Amino acid sequence: MSRLSLHLASGNPHKVQELQTLSDTSGLSVEIVRAVAMPKVDEDTGTFGGNARKKAVALQSVLPAGEWVLADDSGVCVDALGGAPGVESAYYAGPQGDPAANLRKLAEEMRDVPAGRRGASFYCVLALRGPDGGEKIFEGRCPGVLCVEPAGGGGFGYDPLFVPDGFAQSYAQIGEAEKNRISHRARAWAQLAAWLRARGLV
Numbered sequence: 383m384s385r386l387s388l389h390l391a392s393g394n395p396h397k398v399q400e401l402q403t404l405s406d407t408s409g410l411s412v413e414i415v416r417a418v419a420m421p422k423v424d425e426d427t428g429t430f431g432g433n434a435r436k437k438a439v440a441l442q443s444v445l446p447a448g449e450w451v452l453a454d455d456s457g458v459c460v461d462a463l464g465g466a467p468g469v470e471s472a473y474y475a476g477p478q479g480d481p482a483a484n485l486r487k488l489a490e491e492m493r494d495v496p497a498g499r500r501g502a503s504f505y506c507v508l509a510l511r512g513p514d515g516g517e518k519i520f521e522g523r524c525p526g527v528l529c530v531e532p533a534g535g536g537g538f539g540y541d542p543l544f545v546p547d548g549f550a551q552s553y554a555q556i557g558e559a560e561k562n563r564i565s566h567r568a569r570a571w572a573q574l575a576a577w578l579r580a581r582g583l584v
Contacts, residue, residue, distance in 0.1 A: 391441035391453035434509035522569030
């Protein structure tokens with residue numbers, strides 16, 4: 383069986399790498415292809431699923447017929463902030479989408495929140511569109527808490543601030559292999575992988 387190419391509706395190299403690693407470790411013959419010319423998409427639906435669908439449709443509209451498209455929308459939802467940053471995670475500190483500024487803003491807003499109220503969850507929605515325009519949605523969630531100060535040099539985005547349940551270290555400290563076993567994106571990918579296998583596509 384030939385290798386299945388999934389064109390990822392994102393210019394974020396970290397997401398491409400993480401999804402490719404998830405694919406490889408799950409034993410799938412899948413190549414994650416970074417979007418070379420991703421159309422501008424206003425992520426204004428108010429939901430992870432809606433934004434993921436919108437990005438997938440946008441990328442598929444500029445690709446040759448017959449291609450598979452995968453879109454990811456994800457973020458961290460903080461209990462004490464009423465679910466924020468949520469779908470605005472990528473632009474929390476402003477429209478420039480600066481990950482370091484986003485991290486600083488969240489750390490500062492949570493600085494005086496006591497330990498018992500620092501609950502948070504990372505969410506991921508993967509939208510998969512086939513050549514015929516058929517669509518399937520896969521969701522993953524990883525609960526945890528936020529550190530007072532960012533810790534660790536691994537991962538990306540809010541990873542240094544998020545400690546998943548059952549761990550004493552942040553996403554950015556536990557290492558790529560461990561993160562890819564328990565993360566929100568890993569849990570969504572596991573569902574997608576099972577769906578592809580069940581249909582004999584990989």
